[in-house]
Amino acid sequence: MSDDEADHDLLDFLRQHFNKTALTPKIPETQVLEGAEYVYDNSIDVALDYLSTKAAAAMIYEQMQKKEYSTKTWSSHELHPKAKDESTVAFIFTMDLLNFSFWSELDEEERFAVEYKGKKWTGYWSLVAALQRALDEDIPITSSDFWQNEDECTEEVLKHVFRSATEEEIPLFQERMSCLREAGQILYEKYQCSFRNCITAANGSAAALVNLLADNFPCFNDVVKFENRKSVRFLKRAQICVADLWAAFDGEGHGEFNDIDKITMFADYRIPQMLNTLGCLWYAPPLENAIRKKKVIESEHSWEIQLRGCSIWCIELIRREILRNHPDAKINAILIDFFLYDTMKEREIADEEPIPHHRTRSIWY
């Protein structure tokens, strides 16, 4: 074959190959589930109990049916915003920028709490209460212009927004302030100061919006190295941000996504606790001992990664088991997760915490 003929064939091949890849639109994937399965397959301190997982699937399905658990449950919570408009989009973005690490070593009376509407709110609800209280006080806490305006949005104004009803202040205050400043700067530089434009850029894909948040906002880029060999994407706050949008808008308008079932469970510190209580998640004795003694487990420690990865995989198995028995069920990992979180909170209030949740302090969850 002459050189010319060889060049011609190569050009032909490249032209065909290039056009093919250019023509087939890349389907957005988050790789969260693949990473979770890898962690599960390589975990030795956390395991899943198959029979308990099957039983949990039946119980969860039955309870969700009984409670008519759906996206509408989200807006029914007293503190969640009800308006189906851009103010709720901005609220959810602000909330999920800061939706991490509320746990405290102090008891219920002394832990960080926010007083709002005549109640003391703790944990995740302390964040939602603080944001609602700020808006009631005409502080534009959900505006990215405000976050960037260091003359108006000063440290003491933010301390006022997150002021506590107890002696303990909100955990990781400085990190929360940095998340707002960073996100404000990125929205200004890339999205004309509005998270609404990120949703538009994702073009109806939940996975694309998760990836957009992780790829453009470092504080959403929740990725770890498992045992120094595999990069695992958990993307907890990026995923729960998309899930909160979907639920708040009942899957319509600003919450309409054509691939919402690609969103996995959100790897936090509550759901692993619930899965262990249900017998689904099993801890090796040294890990169980550390959790029962409320020992801090460092962020990115193998135990922490195993807890997070195995929890995501466990909810996936529960989701598959439910759909195997009820093919028409309107259920996905988001609703199973939300249901378990709310159930865990009810049990916590009823003081039924058979085992503590694990203690890792980080901005990731």
Ligand SMILES: Nc1nc2c(c(CN[C@H]3C=C[C@H](O)[C@@H]3O)cn2[C@@H]2O[C@H](COP(=O)(O)O)[C@@H](O)[C@H]2O)c(=O)[nH]1
């Ligand atoms: N996996 C998962 N993690 C969740 C939530 C929520 C609240 N979601 C609301 C929206 C819909 C639902 O119906 C809920 O009403 C907060 N968290 C995480 O838990 C931790 C706070 O715990 P505690 O300190 O005890 O409040 C912290 O990491 C926080 O990021 C969830 O739903 N799933």
